[in-house]
Amino acid sequence: MLSHTAQLAHRVWSYVDRVGSFFSVISPVSVALFASVVIVAWFVSSSTWQYYRLRHFDGPLLAKISNLWLFRSVDSGRSYLDFWEVTQKYGTIARVGLNDLVTDDPVFVKHMCNVKTEYRRSSWYDGMRFNPTSNNCLSTRDEAAHSALRSKMAAGYAGRDVDNIESKMDNNVRAFMGLLGRYADKKAPVDLGRKVQYFTLDCISDIAYGAPFGFVETDTDVYEYIETTEKNLPMVMVVTVFPWLLRLLNSPILKGLLPSAKDKLAFGRIMSIARDVAAERFKPDVKAERDMLGSFIRHGLTQTESESEILLQIAAGSDTTASAIRSTMLELCANPEILRKLRQEIASANIAGDVITDSEAKVLPYLQAVIKEGFRIFPPIAGLMSKEVPPQGDTWNGVFIPGGTRVGYSIWAITRRQDVWGEDALKFRPERWLNISSDKLKEMESTLDLIFSYGRWLCLGKSIALIELNKVFVEVRFRVALRKLTANCVFVSHSSSGDSTLRCAIRISLTRYSTTASLPNHKSGWMSQEQKRRNEDMFIVGMME
Protein backbone atom coordinates (compact mmCIF):
# COMPACT_ATOMS: atom_id res chain seq x y z
CA MET A 1 0.00 0.00 0.00
CA LEU A 2 2.81 2.35 1.02
CA SER A 3 4.80 1.62 -2.14
CA HIS A 4 1.65 2.28 -4.18
CA THR A 5 1.28 5.75 -2.61
CA ALA A 6 4.99 6.42 -3.15
CA GLN A 7 4.66 5.49 -6.83
CA LEU A 8 1.68 7.83 -7.23
CA ALA A 9 3.55 10.70 -5.52
CA HIS A 10 6.53 10.09 -7.77
CA ARG A 11 4.37 10.23 -10.90
CA VAL A 12 2.66 13.46 -9.78
CA TRP A 13 6.01 15.04 -8.97
CA SER A 14 7.51 14.13 -12.37
CA TYR A 15 4.43 15.60 -14.07
CA VAL A 16 4.82 18.88 -12.13
CA ASP A 17 8.51 18.85 -12.99
CA ARG A 18 7.79 18.44 -16.71
CA VAL A 19 5.22 21.29 -16.69
CA GLY A 20 7.78 23.43 -14.81
CA SER A 21 10.52 22.75 -17.35
CA PHE A 22 8.07 23.47 -20.20
CA PHE A 23 7.35 26.94 -18.80
CA SER A 24 11.03 27.58 -18.04
CA VAL A 25 11.91 27.30 -21.75
CA ILE A 26 9.11 29.53 -23.06
CA SER A 27 9.02 33.31 -22.65
CA PRO A 28 6.47 35.22 -20.48
CA VAL A 29 5.09 36.78 -23.69
CA SER A 30 4.28 33.33 -25.05
CA VAL A 31 2.58 32.41 -21.75
CA ALA A 32 0.47 35.58 -21.92
CA LEU A 33 -0.39 34.87 -25.55
CA PHE A 34 -1.32 31.30 -24.75
CA ALA A 35 -3.51 32.43 -21.82
CA SER A 36 -5.28 35.02 -24.02
CA VAL A 37 -6.00 32.40 -26.68
CA VAL A 38 -7.45 30.05 -24.04
CA ILE A 39 -9.63 32.82 -22.58
CA VAL A 40 -10.89 33.97 -26.00
CA ALA A 41 -11.56 30.35 -27.06
CA TRP A 42 -13.46 29.71 -23.83
CA PHE A 43 -15.42 32.95 -24.22
CA VAL A 44 -16.34 32.28 -27.86
CA SER A 45 -17.33 28.64 -27.26
CA SER A 46 -19.39 29.43 -24.16
CA SER A 47 -21.13 32.40 -25.89
CA THR A 48 -21.86 30.23 -28.94
CA TRP A 49 -23.29 27.54 -26.70
CA GLN A 50 -25.37 30.10 -24.79
CA TYR A 51 -26.56 31.67 -28.05
CA TYR A 52 -27.58 28.24 -29.29
CA ARG A 53 -29.53 27.31 -26.12
CA LEU A 54 -31.95 30.22 -26.47
CA ARG A 55 -31.77 30.70 -30.27
CA HIS A 56 -35.54 30.27 -30.62
CA PHE A 57 -36.18 33.52 -28.70
CA ASP A 58 -35.92 36.75 -30.65
CA GLY A 59 -34.33 39.94 -29.35
CA PRO A 60 -31.77 42.64 -30.22
CA LEU A 61 -28.76 41.08 -32.03
CA LEU A 62 -26.28 42.28 -29.39
CA ALA A 63 -28.41 40.63 -26.68
CA LYS A 64 -28.33 37.29 -28.51
CA ILE A 65 -24.55 37.11 -28.69
CA SER A 66 -23.42 38.91 -25.52
CA ASN A 67 -24.52 40.55 -22.28
CA LEU A 68 -23.45 43.97 -23.52
CA TRP A 69 -26.99 45.01 -24.49
CA LEU A 70 -28.24 44.22 -20.98
CA PHE A 71 -25.32 45.98 -19.35
CA ARG A 72 -25.79 49.10 -21.48
CA SER A 73 -29.52 49.15 -20.82
CA VAL A 74 -29.32 48.72 -17.05
CA ASP A 75 -26.43 51.15 -16.74
CA SER A 76 -28.31 53.82 -18.73
CA GLY A 77 -31.15 53.95 -16.18
CA ARG A 78 -33.78 53.48 -18.89
CA SER A 79 -34.01 49.70 -18.93
CA TYR A 80 -37.71 49.85 -17.91
CA LEU A 81 -38.35 51.43 -21.34
CA ASP A 82 -35.98 49.10 -23.18
CA PHE A 83 -37.67 45.98 -21.76
CA TRP A 84 -41.07 47.36 -22.79
CA GLU A 85 -39.84 48.13 -26.32
CA VAL A 86 -38.23 44.71 -26.65
CA THR A 87 -41.43 42.85 -25.74
CA GLN A 88 -43.38 45.01 -28.19
CA LYS A 89 -40.92 44.37 -31.00
CA TYR A 90 -39.81 40.77 -30.46
CA GLY A 91 -42.75 39.09 -28.77
CA THR A 92 -44.14 38.32 -25.39
CA ILE A 93 -41.03 36.45 -24.29
CA ALA A 94 -37.97 38.22 -25.70
CA ARG A 95 -34.26 37.72 -25.33
CA VAL A 96 -32.26 40.40 -23.53
CA GLY A 97 -28.99 38.60 -22.76
CA LEU A 98 -27.04 35.38 -23.20
CA ASN A 99 -29.05 33.69 -20.45
CA ASP A 100 -31.76 36.32 -19.91
CA LEU A 101 -35.32 36.58 -21.16
CA VAL A 102 -38.00 39.15 -20.37
CA THR A 103 -41.76 38.72 -20.55
CA ASP A 104 -44.82 40.98 -20.57
CA ASP A 105 -47.26 38.09 -20.09
CA PRO A 106 -49.02 38.48 -16.71
CA VAL A 107 -50.24 34.87 -16.74
CA PHE A 108 -46.70 33.59 -17.26
CA VAL A 109 -45.47 35.78 -14.37
CA LYS A 110 -48.11 34.21 -12.10
CA HIS A 111 -47.04 30.77 -13.31
CA MET A 112 -43.40 31.56 -12.39
CA CYS A 113 -44.19 33.05 -8.99
CA ASN A 114 -47.14 31.05 -7.61
CA VAL A 115 -46.75 29.49 -4.16
CA LYS A 116 -46.11 26.00 -5.54
CA THR A 117 -43.76 27.05 -8.33
CA GLU A 118 -40.61 25.13 -9.19
CA TYR A 119 -38.97 28.33 -10.40
CA ARG A 120 -36.45 29.88 -8.01
CA ARG A 121 -35.04 33.33 -7.47
CA SER A 122 -32.15 33.80 -9.89
CA SER A 123 -28.73 35.34 -9.28
CA TRP A 124 -30.41 38.73 -10.01
CA TYR A 125 -31.30 38.77 -6.30
CA ASP A 126 -27.67 38.63 -5.17
CA GLY A 127 -27.61 42.34 -5.99
CA MET A 128 -30.28 42.94 -3.32
CA ARG A 129 -27.89 42.07 -0.49
CA PHE A 130 -27.72 45.51 1.10
CA ASN A 131 -25.33 44.32 3.75
CA PRO A 132 -22.48 42.84 1.68
CA THR A 133 -21.80 40.11 4.23
CA SER A 134 -25.30 38.81 4.97
CA ASN A 135 -28.56 38.05 3.23
CA ASN A 136 -31.97 39.58 3.88
CA CYS A 137 -35.41 38.22 2.99
CA LEU A 138 -35.29 39.79 -0.48
CA SER A 139 -31.82 38.50 -1.36
CA THR A 140 -32.35 34.99 0.08
CA ARG A 141 -32.47 32.52 -2.82
CA ASP A 142 -32.59 29.27 -0.87
CA GLU A 143 -36.33 28.63 -0.76
CA ALA A 144 -36.40 26.80 2.59
CA ALA A 145 -34.47 29.63 4.25
CA HIS A 146 -36.65 32.23 2.53
CA SER A 147 -39.93 30.66 3.69
CA ALA A 148 -38.59 30.35 7.23
CA LEU A 149 -37.64 34.05 7.26
CA ARG A 150 -40.98 35.13 5.81
CA SER A 151 -42.91 33.18 8.42
CA LYS A 152 -41.02 34.94 11.21
CA MET A 153 -41.98 38.33 9.78
CA ALA A 154 -45.48 37.74 8.38
CA ALA A 155 -47.35 38.78 11.55
CA GLY A 156 -45.29 41.96 12.00
CA TYR A 157 -45.76 43.07 8.39
CA ALA A 158 -49.48 42.34 8.60
CA GLY A 159 -49.61 44.53 11.73
CA ARG A 160 -51.15 41.67 13.72
CA ASP A 161 -49.12 41.99 16.91
CA VAL A 162 -47.88 45.54 16.41
CA ASP A 163 -49.40 48.56 18.18
CA ASN A 164 -50.04 51.99 16.74
CA ILE A 165 -49.03 51.56 13.09
CA GLU A 166 -51.75 53.95 12.00
CA SER A 167 -51.32 56.51 14.73
CA LYS A 168 -47.57 56.63 14.09
CA MET A 169 -48.26 57.19 10.42
CA ASP A 170 -50.72 59.96 11.32
CA ASN A 171 -48.03 61.73 13.36
CA ASN A 172 -45.70 61.56 10.40
CA VAL A 173 -48.40 62.89 8.06
CA ARG A 174 -48.90 65.84 10.45
CA ALA A 175 -45.17 66.51 10.56
CA PHE A 176 -44.98 66.37 6.75
CA MET A 177 -47.87 68.82 6.39
CA GLY A 178 -46.14 71.07 8.91
CA LEU A 179 -42.97 71.02 6.80
CA LEU A 180 -44.82 71.95 3.60
CA GLY A 181 -46.69 74.64 5.54
CA ARG A 182 -43.37 76.20 6.60
CA TYR A 183 -42.32 76.46 2.95
CA ALA A 184 -45.68 77.99 2.09
CA ASP A 185 -45.27 80.59 4.85
CA LYS A 186 -41.74 81.41 3.74
CA LYS A 187 -42.93 81.50 0.12
CA ALA A 188 -39.82 79.49 -0.68
CA PRO A 189 -39.64 76.97 -3.52
CA VAL A 190 -39.60 73.34 -2.47
CA ASP A 191 -38.67 70.09 -4.19
CA LEU A 192 -41.76 68.08 -3.38
CA GLY A 193 -40.16 64.92 -4.80
CA ARG A 194 -37.38 65.08 -2.22
CA LYS A 195 -39.63 66.02 0.73
CA VAL A 196 -41.95 63.09 -0.02
CA GLN A 197 -38.98 60.79 0.46
CA TYR A 198 -38.18 62.47 3.81
CA PHE A 199 -41.74 61.60 4.81
CA THR A 200 -41.61 57.95 3.73
CA LEU A 201 -38.21 57.39 5.37
CA ASP A 202 -39.49 58.79 8.67
CA CYS A 203 -42.68 56.77 8.43
CA ILE A 204 -40.93 53.45 7.87
CA SER A 205 -38.28 53.98 10.57
CA ASP A 206 -40.99 55.00 13.05
CA ILE A 207 -43.21 51.98 12.51
CA ALA A 208 -40.33 49.55 12.00
CA TYR A 209 -38.39 50.18 15.19
CA GLY A 210 -39.97 52.99 17.08
CA ALA A 211 -38.40 56.32 16.05
CA PRO A 212 -38.41 58.46 12.91
CA PHE A 213 -34.95 59.12 11.47
CA GLY A 214 -35.68 62.86 11.63
CA PHE A 215 -35.60 63.74 7.92
CA VAL A 216 -38.79 65.83 8.18
CA GLU A 217 -38.00 67.43 11.54
CA THR A 218 -34.52 68.55 10.47
CA ASP A 219 -35.56 69.04 6.83
CA THR A 220 -32.27 67.54 5.73
CA ASP A 221 -31.02 64.42 4.02
CA VAL A 222 -29.94 62.87 7.32
CA TYR A 223 -26.59 61.02 7.01
CA GLU A 224 -26.64 61.87 3.27
CA TYR A 225 -28.60 58.66 2.87
CA ILE A 226 -30.66 59.74 -0.15
CA GLU A 227 -27.76 61.34 -1.96
CA THR A 228 -25.55 58.28 -1.66
CA THR A 229 -28.23 55.70 -2.46
CA GLU A 230 -29.12 57.68 -5.59
CA LYS A 231 -25.46 57.70 -6.55
CA ASN A 232 -25.02 53.97 -5.90
CA LEU A 233 -28.25 52.60 -7.35
CA PRO A 234 -26.88 52.23 -10.91
CA MET A 235 -24.10 50.03 -9.49
CA VAL A 236 -26.67 47.92 -7.60
CA MET A 237 -28.62 47.43 -10.82
CA VAL A 238 -25.48 46.44 -12.73
CA VAL A 239 -24.74 43.86 -10.01
CA THR A 240 -28.20 42.32 -10.53
CA VAL A 241 -27.27 41.42 -14.10
CA PHE A 242 -23.61 40.61 -13.38
CA PRO A 243 -23.75 39.00 -9.91
CA TRP A 244 -20.11 37.90 -10.07
CA LEU A 245 -19.30 41.61 -9.52
CA LEU A 246 -20.51 41.20 -5.94
CA ARG A 247 -17.91 38.50 -5.30
CA LEU A 248 -15.28 40.77 -6.86
CA LEU A 249 -16.35 43.69 -4.67
CA ASN A 250 -16.26 41.42 -1.63
CA SER A 251 -12.62 40.48 -2.33
CA PRO A 252 -10.09 41.77 0.23
CA ILE A 253 -8.70 44.36 -2.22
CA LEU A 254 -12.02 45.99 -3.20
CA LYS A 255 -13.94 45.44 0.03
CA GLY A 256 -13.09 48.99 1.18
CA LEU A 257 -15.35 50.37 -1.57
CA LEU A 258 -18.45 48.76 -0.06
CA PRO A 259 -20.48 50.46 2.69
CA SER A 260 -19.50 49.47 6.20
CA ALA A 261 -21.00 50.02 9.66
CA LYS A 262 -17.83 51.98 10.46
CA ASP A 263 -18.81 54.77 8.01
CA LYS A 264 -19.95 58.04 9.56
CA LEU A 265 -22.41 58.82 6.74
CA ALA A 266 -24.45 57.29 3.93
CA PHE A 267 -25.64 53.69 3.82
CA GLY A 268 -22.84 52.62 6.17
CA ARG A 269 -24.28 54.93 8.85
CA ILE A 270 -27.72 53.32 8.40
CA MET A 271 -25.99 49.93 8.75
CA SER A 272 -24.53 50.99 12.08
CA ILE A 273 -27.93 52.29 13.25
CA ALA A 274 -29.44 48.91 12.30
CA ARG A 275 -26.67 47.13 14.20
CA ASP A 276 -27.19 49.29 17.32
CA VAL A 277 -30.99 48.98 17.24
CA ALA A 278 -30.74 45.19 16.92
CA ALA A 279 -28.11 44.96 19.69
CA GLU A 280 -30.33 47.01 22.03
CA ARG A 281 -33.24 44.61 21.49
CA PHE A 282 -31.12 41.57 22.34
CA LYS A 283 -29.77 42.89 25.65
CA PRO A 284 -30.67 40.64 28.58
CA ASP A 285 -33.92 41.54 30.40
CA VAL A 286 -34.85 44.17 27.83
CA LYS A 287 -38.59 44.92 27.51
CA ALA A 288 -40.21 43.39 24.40
CA GLU A 289 -41.42 46.21 22.15
CA ARG A 290 -44.76 46.11 20.31
CA ASP A 291 -43.36 47.43 17.02
CA MET A 292 -42.53 45.49 13.85
CA LEU A 293 -39.03 44.56 14.93
CA GLY A 294 -40.37 43.44 18.30
CA SER A 295 -42.82 41.17 16.49
CA PHE A 296 -40.09 39.69 14.26
CA ILE A 297 -37.97 38.92 17.33
CA ARG A 298 -40.92 37.37 19.17
CA HIS A 299 -41.30 35.03 16.17
CA GLY A 300 -37.67 33.96 16.27
CA LEU A 301 -35.60 36.43 14.22
CA THR A 302 -31.97 36.36 15.41
CA GLN A 303 -29.86 39.45 16.10
CA THR A 304 -27.93 39.15 12.81
CA GLU A 305 -31.15 38.57 10.86
CA SER A 306 -32.71 41.59 12.58
CA GLU A 307 -29.86 43.84 11.40
CA SER A 308 -30.39 42.75 7.78
CA GLU A 309 -34.16 43.04 7.95
CA ILE A 310 -34.02 46.57 9.37
CA LEU A 311 -31.92 47.57 6.37
CA LEU A 312 -34.36 45.87 4.01
CA GLN A 313 -37.34 47.61 5.58
CA ILE A 314 -35.70 50.98 5.03
CA ALA A 315 -34.50 50.27 1.50
CA ALA A 316 -37.66 48.48 0.31
CA GLY A 317 -40.14 50.60 2.23
CA SER A 318 -39.16 54.18 1.46
CA ASP A 319 -38.14 54.71 -2.15
CA THR A 320 -41.03 52.58 -3.40
CA THR A 321 -43.81 54.48 -1.63
CA ALA A 322 -42.07 57.80 -2.35
CA SER A 323 -42.06 56.98 -6.08
CA ALA A 324 -45.75 56.11 -5.99
CA ILE A 325 -46.67 59.30 -4.11
CA ARG A 326 -44.71 61.72 -6.27
CA SER A 327 -45.65 60.21 -9.61
CA THR A 328 -49.35 60.21 -8.69
CA MET A 329 -49.09 63.77 -7.39
CA LEU A 330 -47.56 64.86 -10.67
CA GLU A 331 -50.39 63.25 -12.57
CA LEU A 332 -52.90 65.00 -10.30
CA CYS A 333 -51.21 68.35 -10.91
CA ALA A 334 -51.17 67.72 -14.64
CA ASN A 335 -54.87 66.77 -14.74
CA PRO A 336 -56.91 69.50 -13.00
CA GLU A 337 -60.25 67.80 -13.75
CA ILE A 338 -59.13 64.60 -12.00
CA LEU A 339 -57.82 66.61 -9.05
CA ARG A 340 -61.14 68.46 -8.87
CA LYS A 341 -63.11 65.19 -8.76
CA LEU A 342 -60.82 63.78 -6.07
CA ARG A 343 -61.18 66.92 -3.95
CA GLN A 344 -64.92 66.81 -4.37
CA GLU A 345 -65.05 63.24 -3.10
CA ILE A 346 -62.82 64.09 -0.13
CA ALA A 347 -64.91 67.17 0.72
CA SER A 348 -68.10 65.12 1.00
CA ALA A 349 -66.43 62.17 2.76
CA ASN A 350 -67.11 61.19 6.32
CA ILE A 351 -63.77 61.80 8.01
CA ALA A 352 -63.87 61.85 11.80
CA GLY A 353 -60.40 62.93 12.92
CA ASP A 354 -57.80 65.33 11.58
CA VAL A 355 -56.11 62.58 9.51
CA ILE A 356 -58.21 60.15 7.51
CA THR A 357 -58.17 56.56 8.73
CA ASP A 358 -57.31 53.64 6.48
CA SER A 359 -60.84 52.26 6.68
CA GLU A 360 -62.38 55.67 5.86
CA ALA A 361 -60.11 55.96 2.81
CA LYS A 362 -60.83 52.45 1.54
CA VAL A 363 -64.48 53.31 0.89
CA LEU A 364 -63.72 56.36 -1.28
CA PRO A 365 -64.02 54.91 -4.81
CA TYR A 366 -62.41 57.78 -6.69
CA LEU A 367 -59.44 57.93 -4.30
CA GLN A 368 -58.91 54.19 -4.72
CA ALA A 369 -59.11 54.56 -8.51
CA VAL A 370 -56.52 57.37 -8.40
CA ILE A 371 -54.14 55.26 -6.30
CA LYS A 372 -54.46 52.23 -8.60
CA GLU A 373 -54.06 54.33 -11.72
CA GLY A 374 -50.96 55.98 -10.22
CA PHE A 375 -49.44 52.53 -9.58
CA ARG A 376 -50.33 51.44 -13.10
CA ILE A 377 -48.90 54.41 -14.93
CA PHE A 378 -45.72 54.45 -12.85
CA PRO A 379 -44.96 51.09 -11.17
CA PRO A 380 -42.42 51.94 -8.46
CA ILE A 381 -40.14 48.92 -9.01
CA ALA A 382 -39.22 48.28 -12.63
CA GLY A 383 -36.21 45.95 -12.38
CA LEU A 384 -36.25 42.50 -14.00
CA MET A 385 -36.57 40.50 -10.74
CA SER A 386 -35.63 37.41 -12.75
CA LYS A 387 -36.58 33.91 -11.71
CA GLU A 388 -34.62 30.81 -12.70
CA VAL A 389 -36.26 28.07 -14.76
CA PRO A 390 -36.21 24.67 -12.93
CA PRO A 391 -33.37 22.30 -14.01
CA GLN A 392 -35.59 20.12 -16.21
CA GLY A 393 -36.75 23.21 -18.15
CA ASP A 394 -40.30 24.42 -18.71
CA THR A 395 -42.66 24.72 -21.66
CA TRP A 396 -44.82 27.82 -21.94
CA ASN A 397 -47.34 28.20 -24.78
CA GLY A 398 -45.61 25.36 -26.62
CA VAL A 399 -42.13 26.89 -26.40
CA PHE A 400 -39.40 25.13 -24.41
CA ILE A 401 -37.32 27.22 -21.99
CA PRO A 402 -34.12 25.43 -20.93
CA GLY A 403 -33.41 24.89 -17.21
CA GLY A 404 -31.28 27.58 -15.57
CA THR A 405 -32.47 30.39 -17.87
CA ARG A 406 -33.19 33.66 -16.08
CA VAL A 407 -36.66 35.04 -16.88
CA GLY A 408 -37.52 38.54 -15.74
CA TYR A 409 -40.66 40.57 -16.27
CA SER A 410 -41.28 44.01 -17.61
CA ILE A 411 -43.84 45.50 -15.25
CA TRP A 412 -43.84 48.67 -17.37
CA ALA A 413 -45.02 46.59 -20.38
CA ILE A 414 -47.56 44.63 -18.33
CA THR A 415 -49.21 47.81 -17.04
CA ARG A 416 -49.47 49.13 -20.60
CA ARG A 417 -51.03 46.10 -22.32
CA GLN A 418 -53.96 47.27 -24.42
CA ASP A 419 -55.76 43.91 -24.09
CA VAL A 420 -56.01 44.49 -20.33
CA TRP A 421 -56.24 48.28 -20.02
CA GLY A 422 -57.82 49.39 -23.29
CA GLU A 423 -56.62 51.48 -26.21
CA ASP A 424 -55.85 54.48 -24.02
CA ALA A 425 -53.53 52.42 -21.82
CA LEU A 426 -50.88 55.16 -21.89
CA LYS A 427 -53.28 57.72 -20.40
CA PHE A 428 -53.72 58.45 -16.67
CA ARG A 429 -57.48 57.91 -16.36
CA PRO A 430 -58.79 56.77 -12.93
CA GLU A 431 -62.27 56.37 -14.44
CA ARG A 432 -61.12 53.14 -16.13
CA TRP A 433 -61.45 51.49 -12.70
CA LEU A 434 -65.05 52.61 -12.17
CA ASN A 435 -68.37 51.33 -13.50
CA ILE A 436 -66.95 48.22 -15.16
CA SER A 437 -68.01 44.59 -14.88
CA SER A 438 -66.78 42.67 -11.86
CA ASP A 439 -64.90 40.25 -14.15
CA LYS A 440 -63.01 43.07 -15.85
CA LEU A 441 -62.24 44.69 -12.51
CA LYS A 442 -60.92 41.38 -11.21
CA GLU A 443 -58.68 40.96 -14.26
CA MET A 444 -57.34 44.51 -13.95
CA GLU A 445 -56.75 44.29 -10.20
CA SER A 446 -54.98 40.96 -10.34
CA THR A 447 -52.74 42.21 -13.18
CA LEU A 448 -51.95 45.43 -11.34
CA ASP A 449 -51.11 43.47 -8.20
CA LEU A 450 -48.00 42.21 -10.01
CA ILE A 451 -46.35 45.54 -9.17
CA PHE A 452 -45.99 43.94 -5.71
CA SER A 453 -44.82 40.62 -7.25
CA TYR A 454 -46.90 37.51 -6.63
CA GLY A 455 -47.45 34.33 -4.62
CA ARG A 456 -44.30 33.03 -2.99
CA TRP A 457 -42.49 36.35 -3.33
CA LEU A 458 -45.34 38.81 -2.80
CA CYS A 459 -44.13 42.06 -1.20
CA LEU A 460 -44.43 41.79 2.58
CA GLY A 461 -44.98 45.53 3.01
CA LYS A 462 -47.92 45.86 0.60
CA SER A 463 -50.56 46.65 3.23
CA ILE A 464 -48.29 49.18 4.95
CA ALA A 465 -47.63 50.93 1.63
CA LEU A 466 -51.37 51.11 0.95
CA ILE A 467 -52.15 52.67 4.35
CA GLU A 468 -49.52 55.32 3.68
CA LEU A 469 -50.96 56.17 0.26
CA ASN A 470 -54.54 56.16 1.54
CA LYS A 471 -53.61 58.97 3.90
CA VAL A 472 -51.22 61.12 1.96
CA PHE A 473 -53.40 61.95 -1.07
CA VAL A 474 -56.22 63.03 1.21
CA GLU A 475 -54.13 65.05 3.64
CA VAL A 476 -51.89 66.86 1.18
CA ARG A 477 -54.77 68.87 -0.17
CA PHE A 478 -53.23 70.61 -3.10
CA ARG A 479 -55.04 72.89 -5.44
CA VAL A 480 -53.15 73.66 -8.58
CA ALA A 481 -53.47 77.35 -9.29
CA LEU A 482 -51.71 78.00 -12.56
CA ARG A 483 -52.49 76.34 -15.84
CA LYS A 484 -48.96 77.12 -16.95
CA LEU A 485 -47.75 74.81 -14.21
CA THR A 486 -49.59 71.84 -15.64
CA ALA A 487 -47.72 72.19 -18.91
CA ASN A 488 -44.46 72.03 -17.01
CA CYS A 489 -45.32 68.93 -15.05
CA VAL A 490 -43.18 66.20 -16.47
CA PHE A 491 -41.53 63.17 -14.99
CA VAL A 492 -37.87 63.79 -14.44
CA SER A 493 -36.26 60.45 -13.97
CA HIS A 494 -32.66 60.98 -13.03
CA SER A 495 -30.80 58.70 -15.39
CA SER A 496 -28.03 58.49 -12.81
CA SER A 497 -30.35 56.83 -10.32
CA GLY A 498 -30.61 53.44 -11.97
CA ASP A 499 -33.91 51.88 -12.84
CA SER A 500 -35.19 49.94 -9.90
CA THR A 501 -37.08 52.95 -8.68
CA LEU A 502 -37.54 56.20 -10.47
CA ARG A 503 -37.27 59.60 -8.96
CA CYS A 504 -38.78 62.83 -10.01
CA ALA A 505 -37.88 66.27 -8.87
CA ILE A 506 -40.99 68.39 -8.44
CA ARG A 507 -39.89 71.94 -7.81
CA ILE A 508 -42.91 73.90 -6.69
CA SER A 509 -43.90 76.91 -4.74
CA LEU A 510 -46.74 76.76 -2.22
CA THR A 511 -49.11 79.26 -0.75
CA ARG A 512 -51.74 78.82 1.92
CA TYR A 513 -55.41 79.14 1.17
CA SER A 514 -58.17 78.84 3.72
CA THR A 515 -61.74 77.84 3.00
CA THR A 516 -62.65 78.34 6.67
CA ALA A 517 -64.35 81.72 6.18
CA SER A 518 -66.88 80.31 3.77
CA LEU A 519 -68.01 77.54 6.10
CA PRO A 520 -71.21 77.79 8.19
CA ASN A 521 -69.57 76.18 11.24
CA HIS A 522 -66.97 78.92 11.27
CA LYS A 523 -69.67 81.58 11.53
CA SER A 524 -71.28 79.88 14.48
CA GLY A 525 -67.84 79.81 16.08
CA TRP A 526 -67.53 76.23 17.33
CA MET A 527 -65.23 74.79 14.73
CA SER A 528 -62.59 72.51 16.26
CA GLN A 529 -58.88 72.92 15.62
CA GLU A 530 -58.97 69.72 13.57
CA GLN A 531 -61.76 70.97 11.36
CA LYS A 532 -59.96 74.27 10.86
CA ARG A 533 -56.83 72.46 9.80
CA ARG A 534 -58.81 70.23 7.51
CA ASN A 535 -60.12 73.31 5.73
CA GLU A 536 -56.77 74.83 5.05
CA ASP A 537 -55.35 74.06 1.63
CA MET A 538 -52.16 74.81 -0.11
CA PHE A 539 -52.00 76.01 -3.67
CA ILE A 540 -49.17 74.99 -5.88
CA VAL A 541 -48.43 78.35 -7.44
CA GLY A 542 -45.52 77.70 -9.72
CA MET A 543 -42.85 75.34 -10.86
CA MET A 544 -39.20 76.21 -10.76
CA GLU A 545 -37.98 73.80 -13.40
Ligand code: HEM
Ligand atom coordinates in the same frame (compact mmCIF):
# COMPACT_ATOMS: atom_id res chain seq x y z
C1 HEM B 1 -45.63 50.95 -3.41
C2 HEM B 1 -44.79 50.38 -2.62
C3 HEM B 1 -44.12 49.05 -2.83
C4 HEM B 1 -43.98 48.28 -3.96
C5 HEM B 1 -44.48 48.58 -5.36
C6 HEM B 1 -43.24 47.09 -3.57
C7 HEM B 1 -42.90 46.05 -4.44
C8 HEM B 1 -42.14 44.95 -4.08
C9 HEM B 1 -41.66 43.95 -5.00
C10 HEM B 1 -41.90 43.96 -6.50
C11 HEM B 1 -40.96 43.04 -4.29
C12 HEM B 1 -40.13 41.89 -4.86
C13 HEM B 1 -40.65 40.51 -4.68
C14 HEM B 1 -39.89 39.49 -5.49
O1 HEM B 1 -38.90 38.97 -5.03
O2 HEM B 1 -40.29 39.17 -6.59
C15 HEM B 1 -41.01 43.44 -2.91
C16 HEM B 1 -40.44 42.75 -1.86
C17 HEM B 1 -40.45 43.18 -0.56
N1 HEM B 1 -41.00 44.35 -0.07
FE1 HEM B 1 -42.08 45.68 -1.14
N2 HEM B 1 -42.98 47.15 -2.23
C18 HEM B 1 -43.49 48.33 -1.74
C19 HEM B 1 -43.44 48.78 -0.44
C20 HEM B 1 -42.88 48.10 0.60
C21 HEM B 1 -42.87 48.55 1.98
C22 HEM B 1 -43.51 49.85 2.48
C23 HEM B 1 -42.19 47.62 2.69
C24 HEM B 1 -41.86 47.60 4.16
C25 HEM B 1 -42.55 48.14 5.08
C26 HEM B 1 -41.80 46.55 1.78
C27 HEM B 1 -41.13 45.42 2.14
C28 HEM B 1 -40.78 44.40 1.28
C29 HEM B 1 -40.09 43.19 1.70
C30 HEM B 1 -39.65 42.84 3.11
C31 HEM B 1 -39.88 42.41 0.55
C32 HEM B 1 -39.22 41.05 0.45
C33 HEM B 1 -40.27 39.95 0.39
C34 HEM B 1 -39.68 38.56 0.21
O3 HEM B 1 -38.51 38.44 -0.05
O4 HEM B 1 -40.39 37.58 0.35
N3 HEM B 1 -42.24 46.88 0.53
N4 HEM B 1 -41.74 44.61 -2.81
